[in-house]
Amino acid sequence: MTEAELRRRLPPGLAHNCLAAAENRPAAVLIPLEPERGVWLTRRSAQMPNHAGQVSFPGGKIERGDASAEAAALREAREEVGLDPAVAEVLGRMDDFITGTGFHITPVVALVPRGVRFRADPGEVQEVFCLPFATLLDPAAPRRRKVFWRGMEQDFVVWPHEAHVIWGATAKILLDLALRLRGAR
Template sequence: MPADPTDRLRAALAQAGHQSSDFDLNPDTTLPVGRKLRPAGVLVAVSLAGPEPEVILTKRSSALKHHPGQIAFPGGKQDEGDRDTTAAALREAREEIGLPEDLPEVIGYLPEHETVTGFRVTPVVAILREQFRVVPEPGEVDEVFTTPLDHLLNPENYMVESRRWRGQRRFYYTVPYGPYYIWGATARMLRGLAERVRE
């Protein structure tokens, strides 16, 4: 029986930390003065229902306008009806993958993350102690899969890669797993968790 990582994760999340952003590895980026970021929440759901702790991720639909085909946490922007970004993350997880909102046990938060698309994302970390029936949202989610928590908590599995974006070379984190290319904001937030756990 694998060790329950809940206490270790709680301790890591309780540490003070700095916000992260899609620009961490690109310090020469000039951000607009007075920019307004839209609040959003994503759910970093750690499932303990299987033989080893795993994190639930999605592969976004290739038909979407923004970030088609990319690997992401369940989540999205905070709507008017959402009490806060935690409520937004839980609602979106229900809509995107069929996760019942009363199943996740929220244990803490990672520092907010600013995305290149203008969102201020709160990563909500939660434990799932029971299995649930995964129902991907048609048109938005192509696939729901899990990645071993140990893989994501090992800093040695992270790499820095780059590509040209809007005429400039942009650097970003990746943490590949099997056929899945986890990169960008998702990889950056996961790396922040790995750094905290290892401290």
């Protein structure tokens, strides 16, 4: 997907739903899109206190000193993967998401330059990898799975990747992104 296509499908002022935070912990994630390549994701370090070893977007808690969710997402991306905020062009936000673990996530979409290089902080990130646009645009993706949890059948989505299991909040945010890129939302 070219930069022009991304800008057309994700125009500035991206429409999104904001949710009231209530008792949930506010967090922001950056959705870094590299034209003609895909979306960048991380595998969290096994030492992380929350969601250790899981696939996620760069991001984390919104701190008191952060001017906005966008500022928090860019700060966290700098800390976790060494992304210079000056090279990330924020396009807007996607729908807020509340996790079952008590986080209120604000997803922030940004374009990053072709050939962007990341430098993972080993204390927070085990690996940085790209999910290609071809996967996001594939109408057969993601796959739906069912599991029994706490005595109930739960339905969830899993994105195909040869080396990683992409599920949970990350998978749902990716689904929202994919629907927007496919023109279905």
